[in-house]
Amino acid sequence: MPLNPADASFEAILRAGLPEDILRPLAPRYLEEPRGRYVGQGGLLALPHDTEQVATLIRAAARHRVAIIPYGGGTGLVGGQVLPEGPAPLILSLERMNAIRAIYPEENVLVAEAGAILADVQNAAAGADRLFPLSLAAEGSARIGGNLATNAGGTGVLRYGNARDLCLGLEAVLPDGQIWQGLTRLRKNNTGYDLRHLLIGAEGTLGVITAAALKLYPQPAASGTALLVVESPQAALKLLSLARTQFGEMVSAFELIHRQGLDFLSEVLPDIRQPFPAPPEWSVLIELGTSGGIDPSAALEQLFATALGADLLSDGLIAQNSQQAQDFWHLREMIPEANRLIGSISSHDISLPLGAIPDFIAAAPGRIAALGDFRINCFGHLGDGNLHYNVFPPQGRSRDAYPGLGATIKRAVHDLVQEMGGSFSAEHGVGRLKTGDLERYGDPAKLSAMRAIKAALDPQGIMNPGAVLRG
Amino acid sequence: MPLNPADASFEAILRAGLPEDILRPLAPRYLEEPRGRYVGQGGLLALPHDTEQVATLIRAAARHRVAIIPYGGGTGLVGGQVLPEGPAPLILSLERMNAIRAIYPEENVLVAEAGAILADVQNAAAGADRLFPLSLAAEGSARIGGNLATNAGGTGVLRYGNARDLCLGLEAVLPDGQIWQGLTRLRKNNTGYDLRHLLIGAEGTLGVITAAALKLYPQPAASGTALLVVESPQAALKLLSLARTQFGEMVSAFELIHRQGLDFLSEVLPDIRQPFPAPPEWSVLIELGTSGGIDPSAALEQLFATALGADLLSDGLIAQNSQQAQDFWHLREMIPEANRLIGSISSHDISLPLGAIPDFIAAAPGRIAALGDFRINCFGHLGDGNLHYNVFPPQGRSRDAYPGLGATIKRAVHDLVQEMGGSFSAEHGVGRLKTGDLERYGDPAKLSAMRAIKAALDPQGIMNPGAVLRG
Incomplete structure (x- = not known):
């Protein structure tokens, strides 16, 4: 059954149940993403102050079958933060929920709301003489909820792990509007399925993270x-x-x-x-x-x-x-x-088993040269096996001279990555950009389990529809 | 619909599709568990040699609606490895799948089959001048598949994390018999829901782990x-x-x-x-x-x-x-x-936020003293907030003198743990022993999500029925 648009009648329903300032005019930035590949369509913009309001919004969306786009800092690189097609969504930005709720230096734990900007989390930790080691280029505007939803990587992974490894507990609202109070500060807690790790990396398709208990380290x-x-x-x-x-x-x-x-x-x-x-x-x-x-x-x-x-x-x-x-x-x-x-024709956020990296770096230029004369910039987080492997036109030419070739190059690179046991998305996630790659390269058993989980937790498909899994 | 017993007709079906030596006589040890709280009922015992045979067994069980009890080293302390009631199960022991498939010292990765004994994994790593840091009392008989299924803890967690933190990839058979080829050696891989972390800690209720890519560290x-x-x-x-x-x-x-x-x-x-x-x-x-x-x-x-x-x-x-x-x-x-x-009246594998531990240690004796005159041995992995908090009779008396009091003491301890934001199961898991605790103390939204996931991935309820979630 198709979803309904977040239209005037849905707006009236929301206004009736929430404080006046929750629905805000929709500024263009909520419909853009950094690489300009997608333009989101309009809809409603909600800026809740607290978790209860998030739950109220999601319950209403569930009841009226309206799509929700969870919105963090908007810095994602795979189009997970905008809905370019389908009925107009409710855009749910966590930007007002940006408090550092508590810090426990002796426990090496910090509790932040999902809308806290990553740099602010880092600074709060530093203020207590501790380190929050997640570090990435967009840290001045990325928000911790989005970092967790996408399991962000960055430069600290070699020593401290990915975003998921830095999270002890979550508070989140599930697609039916239930609040999961999972904000534990525990280092060991074996009490059933790990919902935390399921929501982390699910890119907002299984619920909305509202707060997190984060691991700190000694500086x-x-x-x-x-x-x-x-x-x-x-x-x-x-x-x-x-x-x-x-x-x-x-x-x-x-x-x-x-x-x-x-x-x-x-x-x-x-x-x-x-x-x-x-x-x-x-x-x-x-x-x-x-x-x-x-x-x-x-x-x-x-x-x-x-x-x-x-x-x-x-x-x-x-x-x-x-x-x-x-x-x-x-x-x-x-x-x-x-x-x-310079302007890349195709860029790739790939990872490989560490031992396969020299072979990949040796083999990939041949595959690309077969498609034309290009420049390759290969750099990245070698300690994690994560390369940003980007392909550019020769000097003096523009990528506009190569229409349609990006997809061909991407396919050649990702095919080679797959042959070598690597991943077509190391740290950026799937979003909307790589749903086709996931279908092509993903393990069939994993895909069928993912679809079953999505249908079980979000049977109406309202949470970030079209991201990670196509409808 | 109730499950069917693993009876003679089911045995005949299995024998028709598998090599002769897969079904073995059921020795009593498969029906015991270390603390003697449960006695498993008989059924069939299968000892597959490889993942395809595991898949064949699970497909047959799914088709004929027969319960499967995945069996590792049998060292679990919460009764997850035995089925004391219901139709006789197929006990699926991974003990023959005990190979170290590969070791990649420069990548700090080792690939082991699920039946590999933990100490053998440690030794294989040491032989390559590397450390596999999972370490626990039962390491001489526990098997790595069981360690992962229960997200084992032990003494190395402070520095290296729990079992889940030491796993890069899994191979597993899902409840419908599909093989998930997820044995990646990647440090970063954001390609959809993290099935690995869902199976880890699920105690065999969502599938059977058959192999794992494990993280090693420099010694x-x-x-x-x-x-x-x-x-x-x-x-x-x-x-x-x-x-x-x-x-x-x-x-x-x-x-x-x-x-x-x-x-x-x-x-x-x-x-x-x-x-x-x-x-x-x-x-x-x-x-x-x-x-x-x-x-x-x-x-x-x-x-x-x-x-x-x-x-x-x-x-x-x-x-x-x-x-x-x-x-x-x-x-x-x-x-x-x-x-x-000495013989405890009640033992508790609890965890607390680090900062709450002194308060817990101060408050708990009063709650227990209200129930009688007991001795308390409080010890454990303080760095992880994990206490083994065990209650014993006074010197010269036996626990047999306190029939029925164990449950009362346990309730008092777990209530206090819950009040202080702790966990009633830090490292041992839920198994069959703590399903009631999970229902009492578990977050309702998490429980409903767990039930939905279980029903989605194992709609017939054949995988380790009664463990973690009661039917």
Whole structure:
């Protein structure tokens, strides 16, 4: 049965049961997404103040069969936050529910409402001399509810895990309007099916997260950063293994950078200072966060010497102060911006078993070259096996010259990823952009279980319809 | 509709479709569980060699509506491994599927079949100079499939997480006989609902895990162990916080021991050497696993000095060699055996928010004293907020003198745990023993979601019926 639109009569129903300021005029930004691939259609916009109001809204939507689009910071990259077609939805933004409800430094726990901006969560933790380690480019506007709904990744995953690994408990409203009071601060709790992990990564299709109990960590006492020139991706992996053998969990980040990314920076962001006289073919940014009195610079020097002796690297820079460390990170973090300015034909957020990465990096250019003359920027979170593998036109040409080729390239890349046991979506999720990939590459038993779960928890299909699973 | 028994006609059907040696005579051990609370009823015993045979068995059971009891090492403590009533089941033991399929040291990944014994997985990892950190008393007979199905905890959770946190991917057979090929070795993979985390902790009620890709870690370069006498549980928590601030993730274990446990050891296992001349009221066993060249003994001495200066402790012993470290651990690990020999009236595997533990330890004895004169042994994985809080008769009396009182005590303890935001099952699961607790203390929205998921994935209710959710 098709859904009903969030029309004037539905609006009247909502207005009758809720305070006046809950429904707000629908600003255009709620219908946009960062890469401009989708434009959402209008509908109603609700900005609830508390969980009870979220439940009231969802109960009304369930009763009247109206689609709900949960809205966090709007920073998702796969179109999960906009509904481009079908009956007009109720857009439910959690932005007013942005409180840090409590912080328990001795427990290493922080409880935040879903609308809290990620950077605010980080800052609240830092204010209690603790670390909330989820860190990603959009942290200044992404909201923690969306980070959890999409199981966000970022640069801290190697040491601290994905968003799901940083969550102890959830409060959420299920598709029938029931409030699940699951906001436990427990480290061990084996009392039935793990609804938390089911909602995390479900991208708002099984309910709306309203608050979360989050894991904090002690702040490392000191940190050190280095940019190391490696001989090859294989050498980078050996360097990672060496670093973890020497320093265990103190290895906080391990990012791969290809020459193409540095060339792009020179091309479109020439003010960014290049650290090496000639951009190296492969380099890695490594960060150590140490405790126990370990001097991170000395540790990095020791690692450098060992790796040099093992022929894993040929050059490198160890940050001598925090400004230099920030510069190294800035270099890494501006690569996506350079990509955006160049304009990719097709971009891929893929992951692979760590051991398969050198083979992938060796094999993929051939598959792409078979389709034309392109530039490839391969970079990302090597420690997690997560590459952002993006394909661009040759210098001087625009992606507009390659209409329709993006899908062909994407297919070639994702096919190879699948052959090598990898994933077509490492950290961005499925959203609306990758529902076809999920159908193509997803395990049939898993897909049928997913459909059964969706039908069981959201039998009317009102929660973020068309995301993750097509109707 | 009631299930059918695994009778002679069902046996004939199975024999027709499977190799001869799959069905085996049913030895009594398959019908027992460690605490003797339940006796399983007979039925058929199947010992498949591979995942296809598991699928064949489950498809037959689904077609003929026969209950399946997945069987790992049989070490579970909540009766999840035996079916005491209802039509005779098909007992499906994974013991023949015990291969370590592959090990990838550079990826820190090991792939094991579900029937692999936990200690064998640990040893295989150690053989590749890696650590598989799941560690628990039953590791010599528990099997990894059961550890995952119950989301086992143990002593390594503080640093490395629960069993679910150590699993990258699963292969499993769903209740309709479909094989889910989810054996990924990926660290990031956001492609739909996380079926892995749904099966982990579902205690065999949503499918049968047949293999797992497990996370390994670098072996800490050195480790050190100390037994420290603390003033109070509050002081123990402050010591934990201090240790983690100083040494971060290098704090590998933090176990609480009460005087009662040491007294029990003197009473029933007098050959075990007591480390202190007089058993201290509260002590903690701390282990540091260090890297980066940190000397763990020096680190423990530094921690001791700081904690002494902060009045957190009054005495302590730092192991001077590995034998002494083993002795400390042996002391801790024999407490459950002493408990068994004394015979508890009621035992509780509870968890609490860390900050609530001192209040719980202060309040619980009063609730129990209101019910009679008992001895309490409170010990456990303090770093995880997980207490084993067990109640015993006074010296010289047997638990048999208190018929029926166990349930009353359990209720009093679990009520208090619930009031303080804790869990009635930290690491043992629900099984059949705690279905009533789950109904009483479980969140209603979560319970209704669990029932909907169970009905969606196992509409006939053949998978481990009566475990976790009563019919």
